[in-house]
Amino acid sequence: MASRDVVHYDTPLQRVLRVLAVIFVVLYLIWTLLPFVIMFVSSFKDLLAAFKLPEVGDWMGIGVFFDFTPTYKHYATLFQENNFGRYIMNSLIAAGGSAVISVIFGSLAAYSLSRVDFRGKSDLFFWIISTRMAPVVAVMVPLFAIFRSLDLVGTLPGLILAYTTFNLPFAIWILKGFFDNVPYGIEEAQMVDGATRFQAFTSILPLVAPGIGAFIVLCVLFAWNDFLFAAIIGSGGAKTLPVATRELVQPQNIQWGAIMAAGVVTTAPMMLLGLVIRKYLVTGLTMGAVKE
Amino acid sequence: MATVTIRNVWKYYNQTPAVKDLNLTCPDGSFVSILGPSGCGKSSTMRMLAGLEHISAGDILFDDVRINDLAPKDRDVAMVFENYALYPHKTVFENIANPLRLRKASEATIKDRVNGAAKLLEISHLLDRRPSELSGGQKQRVAIGRAIVREPKLFLFDEPIAHLDAKLRAHMRGEIKHLQKTLGTTMIYVTHDQLEALSMADYIAVMHDGELQQWGTPSEIFNHPVNAWVAGFVGEPAMNFVTAEIRGGGDGVTLKHANFEIPLLASQVGKLNGAAQAGTARMGVRPDALTISMTRPDGPAITGVIFVNELLGGDMLVEVQLQDVRMRVKTSTDFAGKPGETCWLTVNREKWHVFDAGDGHAYF
Numbered sequence: 001m002a003s004r005d006v007v008h009y010d011t012p013l014q015r016v017l018r019v020l021a022v023i024f025v026v027l028y029l030i031w032t033l034l035p036f037v038i039m040f041v042s043s044f045k046d047l048l049a050a051f052k053l054p055e056v057g058d059w060m061g062i063g064v065f066f067d068f069t070p071t072y073k074h075y076a077t078l079f080q081e082n083n084f085g086r087y088i089m090n091s092l093i094a095a096g097g098s099a100v101i102s103v104i105f106g107s108l109a110a111y112s113l114s115r116v117d118f119r120g121k122s123d124l125f126f127w128i129i130s131t132r133m134a135p136v137v138a139v140m141v142p143l144f145a146i147f148r149s150l151d152l153v154g155t156l157p158g159l160i161l162a163y164t165t166f167n168l169p170f171a172i173w174i175l176k177g178f179f180d181n182v183p184y185g186i187e188e189a190q191m192v193d194g195a196t197r198f199q200a201f202t203s204i205l206p207l208v209a210p211g212i213g214a215f216i217v218l219c220v221l222f223a224w225n226d227f228l229f230a231a232i233i234g235s236g237g238a239k240t241l242p243v244a245t246r247e248l249v250q251p252q253n254i255q256w257g258a259i260m261a262a263g264v265v266t267t268a269p270m271m272l273l274g275l276v277i278r279k280y281l282v283t284g285l286t287m288g289a290v291k292e
Numbered sequence: 293m294a295t296v297t298i299r300n301v302w303k304y305y306n307q308t309p310a311v312k313d314l315n316l317t318c319p320d321g322s323f324v325s326i327l328g329p330s331g332c333g334k335s336s337t338m339r340m341l342a343g344l345e346h347i348s349a350g351d352i353l354f355d356d357v358r359i360n361d362l363a364p365k366d367r368d369v370a371m372v373f374e375n376y377a378l379y380p381h382k383t384v385f386e387n388i389a390n391p392l393r394l395r396k397a398s399e400a401t402i403k404d405r406v407n408g409a410a411k412l413l414e415i416s417h418l419l420d421r422r423p424s425e426l427s428g429g430q431k432q433r434v435a436i437g438r439a440i441v442r443e444p445k446l447f448l449f450d451e452p453i454a455h456l457d458a459k460l461r462a463h464m465r466g467e468i469k470h471l472q473k474t475l476g477t478t479m480i481y482v483t484h485d486q487l488e489a490l491s492m493a494d495y496i497a498v499m500h501d502g503e504l505q506q507w508g509t510p511s512e513i514f515n516h517p518v519n520a521w522v523a524g525f526v527g528e529p530a531m532n533f534v535t536a537e538i539r540g541g542g543d544g545v546t547l548k549h550a551n552f553e554i555p556l557l558a559s560q561v562g563k564l565n566g567a568a569q570a571g572t573a574r575m576g577v578r579p580d581a582l583t584i585s586m587t588r589p590d591g592p593a594i595t596g597v598i599f600v601n602e603l604l605g606g607d608m609l610v611e612v613q614l615q616d617v618r619m620r621v622k623t624s625t626d627f628a629g630k631p632g633e634t635c636w637l638t639v640n641r642e643k644w645h646v647f648d649a650g651d652g653h654a655y656f
Binding site for chain 1: 364381438
């Protein structure tokens with residue numbers, strides 16, 4: 001898929017539109033990035049400095065925002081008093097665990113759905129997708145009842161299971177598209193070369209790696225950012241970062257500094273992950289869609 | 293090395309039969325070509341041999357051992373696919389080494405054998421590349437390399453050179469035939485190109501609509517087709533067919549048509565058994581068994597009008613309009629006739645055929 005040169009001829013209208021487009025992009029960038037900037041900067045300010053604002057209309061006073069002495073005390077509070085190290089681990093285990101389990105079962109199921117014809121296949125496939133159609137909130141109460149009777153509430157395995165329930169159909173759905181695009185001839189060649197069916201399956205996994213990569217990212221993002229499951233099913237023993245951050249809001253005392261620091265701690269890993277696999281993610285998501 | 297026996301084999305896709313009661317025996321070390329148009333069941337047959345498709349009924353035997361229920365990996369066959377089916381994420385070396393790795397050969401053996409195969413196929417300089425960096429002909433060599441790197445009982449080639457350009461195809465025909473003779477392994481080669489089958493195979497199995505039409509050497513298939521379908525499929529340009537009437541009896545049997553009346557040779561009269569006499573039949577003549585002239589020749593000839601002349605490099609193909617059909621004649625490039633002119637065609641009666649007008653079987 002080589003990019004093509006787009007031939008275009010400027011009219012005055014297009015020039016105006018181009019300027020407008022630039023303005024729009026700049027505003028959009030400010031709109032999306034400013035909260036992160038404020039969060040990041042505020043996490044290094046003590047409370048007094050954080051709430052120092054310039055007068056309304058005083059654009060020259062904007063420097064006030066950056067006039068502070070950096071302090072690391074909020075981060076120290078998080079890790080020393082609030083046990084955030086543990087919550088980071090919980091988040092990592094819950095997100096990573098469900099991603100790994102979903103990929104293993106998802107790729108096996110997607111491969112079967114892609115390669116084998118059996119009775120009721122299309123119904124089965126629709127049913128798998130349809131489990132994602134109901135809003136999560138709608139099934140939360142029954143799910144909680146089931147998890148409670150299985151003693152899974154407040155445990156990491158419980159949380160992993162809950163995330164997997166929602167990630168697995170997604171994995172099957174995405175990966176089936178990728179398997180569909182791998183020519184069956186490659187596995188046939190493998191089998192004639194002397195591979196078992198399972199070896200043939202594993203041999204084409206590198207070809208769906210972009211799909212698996214893309215899925216893992218989406219799956220980790222979903223679990224990492226999730227609040228609802230974590231608050232209801234993970235509460236207590238399996239507290240994750242979003243829930244722990246929420247608990248920094250106490251009736252008498254909203255710990256703004258710690259909340260900002262927790263926001264940075266929660267956001268930074270996902271941003272890094274996004275940067276590292278950005279290229280992968282784009283090829284992954286488009287490769288399944290366009291047949292070459 | 294193996295003798296391959298296909299015994300009463302059927303292949304059904306749902307209710308549709310793709311292969312009907314196929315019987316074949318491929319002698320040990322022979323080069324057998326399965327020839328037929330697309331949809332004739334030749335690829336299904338090959339895939340049943342490889343173990344990629346179930347056999348609906350019948351048996352396939354390698355050296356008298358029934359292999360119906362063996363997985364592909366246990367059949368010890370090597371296959372070259374029409375689309376090559378190389379592993380895109382592996383280098384050429386790893387592609388060729390794959391069958392050996394799956395059989396857990398030692399690293400030294402693998403290196404040795406892969407380099408040997410690469411040398412034979414003249415792709416040694418490509419071993420570090422990936423399939424996406426190769427041309428069609430090179431990919432095809434890699435696919436063959438993957439097949440010959442171990443010594444299987446049987447080679448299965450499924451239209452391996454169909455996607456190459458004409459020049460390379462002609463070159464590869466010779467190479468594949470030479471390779472098979474060098475290795476001495478039984479080879480089954482599926483193709484829809486009659487030229488490939490005629491030029492390479494020791495034996496040809498012609499298939500049509502899932503049924504075996506004829507089994508024989510290339511010369512038998514070309515010179516003595518068993519029916520009109522085989523006669524029309526094999527040979528380029530294709531055989532001319534003219535429906536004519538059989539006249540007379542005893543020694544004086546002729547083929548009568550509005551444009552000609554030609555007597556059969558004495559030896560051919562006997563082959564028209566009594567039932568066919570005094571009825572219609574289909575005369576079949578290859579374009580190179582006809583001679584065209586602009587003056588009336590001595591002896592029986594076909595009268596027609598030139599429709600068009602086509603120059604085919606070294607030869608000229610002339611289409612001649614008869615009352616109801618057109619006949620193609622191969623002649624030399626200095627032929628001077630022009631479209632619209634009357635001409636006469638003389639038939640080489642040693643090389644003509646007469647087919648039954650109904651089921652198309654050949655009388656001779």
